[in-house]
Amino acid sequence: GQNIDQPTEMTATEGAIVQINCTYQTSGFNGLFWYQQHAGEAPTFLSYNVLDGLEEKGRFSSFLSRSKGYSYLLLKELQMKDSASYLCAVTDSNYQLIWGAGTKLIIKP
Amino acid sequence: ETGVTQTPRHLVMGMTNKKSLKCEQHLGHNAMYWYKQSAKKPLELMFVYSLEERVENNSVPSRFSPECPNSSHLFLHLHTLQPEDSALYLCASSQGPSGVNTEAFFGQGTRLTVV
Numbered sequence: 079g080q081n082i083d084q085p086t087e088m089t090a091t092e093g094a095i096v097q098i099n100c101t102y103q104t105s106g107f108n109g110l111f112w113y114q115q116h117a118g119e120a121p122t123f124l125s126y127n128v129l130d131g132l133e134e135k136g137r138f139s140s141f142l143s144r145s146k147g148y149s150y151l152l153l154k155e156l157q158m159k160d161s162a163s164y165l166c167a168v169t170d171s172n173y174q175l176i177w178g179a180g181t182k183l184i185i186k187p
Numbered sequence: 188e189t190g191v192t193q194t195p196r197h198l199v200m201g202m203t204n205k206k207s208l209k210c211e212q213h214l215g216h217n218a219m220y221w222y223k224q225s226a227k228k229p230l231e232l233m234f235v236y237s238l239e240e241r242v243e244n245n246s247v248p249s250r251f252s253p254e255c256p257n258s259s260h261l262f263l264h265l266h267t268l269q270p271e272d273s274a275l276y277l278c279a280s281s282q283g284p285s286g287v288n289t290e291a292f293f294g295q296g297t298r299l300t301v302v
Contacts, residue, residue, distance in 0.1 A: 082229065086227065111290065118295075118298075119295055120191070120277070120293035120294055120295045120296065121277070121293045122293070123290040123291070123292075126290065165230070167230075174232075175232070175291070176229075177229040177230040178229055179227055179228055179229045180227075180229075
């Protein structure tokens with residue numbers, strides 16, 4: 079079966095750095111997405127990786143290793159507004175999006 | 188404003204009621220989706236419409252009935268639901284079908300409670 083694993087919940091301190099991991103086992107791979115979802119709101123697109131390596135976008139970076147079936151989302155200089163759920167999703171060989179259950183990130187002052 | 192609007196935001200219905208969820212996208216996309224989001228579970232894809240034709244139905248019970256009258260509007264008709272159908276129902280749109288390397292834009296969802 080197809081599976082996306084990410085931690086259920088993480089806690090970090092304002093101003094610090096946090097890394098949210100995502101591992102996947104899917105039938106084929108055509109890209110990996112990260113989305114942010116604040117409580118009661120729509121998921122919003124953060125990043126897309128299809129090749130190995132690091133993609134940086136301001137305070138957020140996303141890394142992919144296709145050989146390891148692994149990605150992480152790195153958030154720097156954490157702000158209280160970064161408290162949200164972070165969803166990892168992989169596009170398989172049929173271009174179906176397979177979703178993880180999300181990681182709830184709690185930021186403490 | 189995400190470009191995808193869902194109504195209502197909240198809905199409480201009895202198991203014998205009939206109701207409809209509405210989704211409208213203003214982005215010119217040609218694919219629209221219904222997802223179910225339950226607490227601590229992955230997003231579950233329910234239906235996909237591409238160019239107004241249903242391209243996927245992931246074994247969703249018949250008490251959920253989608254309708255796509257045009258490329259900008261998507262409905263989910265609900266009847267004789269069960270309490271376990273209580274969840275957040277999200278509509279999304281994208282430029283292409285499924286996840287063809289294009290991001291999906293989501294509405295804010297309808298929080299459905301079945302009593």
